Amino acid sequence: MLGRIIKIVSKEYTILSDDGNRLMAQLSGKIRLQTTPIAGDFVEYESINGVYVIQRIKERKNRLIRPSVANVDQALVLISLKDPDFTSTLIDRLCMLIVHEKIEPILCVTKCDLGIADDIEKQIQEYERGPMRVIRCQKDSLDEGIGDILKGKVSVLTGQSGVGKSSLLNQLNPEFHLAIQAISKALGRGKHTTRHNELHLVSGGLVADTPGFSSVYFGHIAENELAYDVLDFLPYLGKCRFNDCIHENEPDCAIKAAVDRGEISSLRYQNYLAVLELIRLGKGRY
Numbered sequence: 001m002l003g004r005i006i007k008i009v010s011k012e013y014t015i016l017s018d019d020g021n022r023l024m025a026q027l028s029g030k031i032r033l034q035t036t037p038i039a040g041d042f043v044e045y046e047s048i049n050g051v052y053v054i055q056r057i058k059e060r061k062n063r064l065i066r067p068s069v070a071n072v073d074q075a076l077v078l079i080s081l082k083d084p085d086f087t088s089t090l091i092d093r094l095c096m097l098i099v100h101e102k103i104e105p106i107l108c109v110t111k112c113d114l115g116i117a118d119d120i121e122k123q124i125q126e127y128e129r130g131p132m133r134v135i136r137c138q139k140d141s142l143d144e145g146i147g148d149i150l151k152g153k154v155s156v157l158t159g160q161s162g163v164g165k166s167s168l169l170n171q172l173n174p175e176f177h178l179a180i181q182a183i184s185k186a187l188g189r190g191k192h193t194t195r196h197n198e199l200h201l202v203s204g205g206l207v208a209d210t211p212g213f214s215s216v217y218f219g220h221i222a223e224n225e226l227a228y229d230v231l232d233f234l235p236y237l238g239k240c241r242f243n244d245c246i247h248e249n250e251p252d253c254a255i256k257a258a259v260d261r262g263e264i265s266s267l268r269y270q271n272y273l274a275v276l277e278l279i280r281l282g283k284g285r286y
Contacts, residue, residue: 005041006199025052039199040070062101069208074104078159080111086120092271093216096229106133113138126265131231151204232264
């Protein structure tokens with residue numbers, strides 16, 4: 001029988017079966033010596049003496065380390081306008097990492113009810129004109145499109161602590177009762193409110209709430225790979241004079257020409273160059 005692991009507590013595994021039932025299962029002895037199962041894994045299991053036993057973990061299309069979840073379809077990048085402040089640097093760095101793992105990024109701008117400064121509004125509109133879907137979220141007012149986005153997908157929510165990940169999950173499904181804590185004024189960032197990783201059934205899909213993070217790591221990405229992780233660059237790749245162009249100082253670069261014409265945001269390009277430099281210097285962690 002086929003199913004998907006949606007929760008792991010100690011040595012007990014909750015499987016969502018193909019027919020939508022939740023089953024408690026154990027690992028077979030042979031799997032314990034092989035791949036460590038994580039939430040999101042597709043598995044083959046069988047009933048042995050009334051106990052469900054996972055016999056095989058199927059090949060993953062991707063895997064995230066934080067949170068530890070496999071076979072992810074999309075990532076909702078939550079960025080708030082205030083507390084913590086809006087930052088395109090973090091948005092672009094997260095999106096590069098997400099695209100590198102063959103996951104679709106979706107930008108969710110939270111706390112829009114607090115008002116939007118003109119310079120931030122300009123940046124948001126640049127994202128809205130680009131290839132990534134953008135959703136604006138307000139307190140106690142949920143964009144109806146989010147439910148459609150989640151349906152039939154495995155999604156992760158990522159972003160700094162305090163941007164409203166748990167709040168968004170609570171609005172989508174009040175039964176979560178996830179703890180919401182106030183922004184830590186002393187630190188200027190949110191306290192970690194998520195206590196464990198789990199795939200939740202939400203709006204016809206599965207959602208993993210994620211803990212806040214302290215770093216974004218690029219050490220596994222090569223210089224010549226990074227441009228393929230910037231969605232705005234994709235229509236122009238392969239059109240430069242040199243096949244090995246990394247879109248920095250080379251002549252006749254299609255990416256730089258698109259920036260000059262205003263077809264690619266200059267801020268997006270500068271954020272790309274900054275990460276390129278981090279990779280080159282071996283300082284892949286942000």
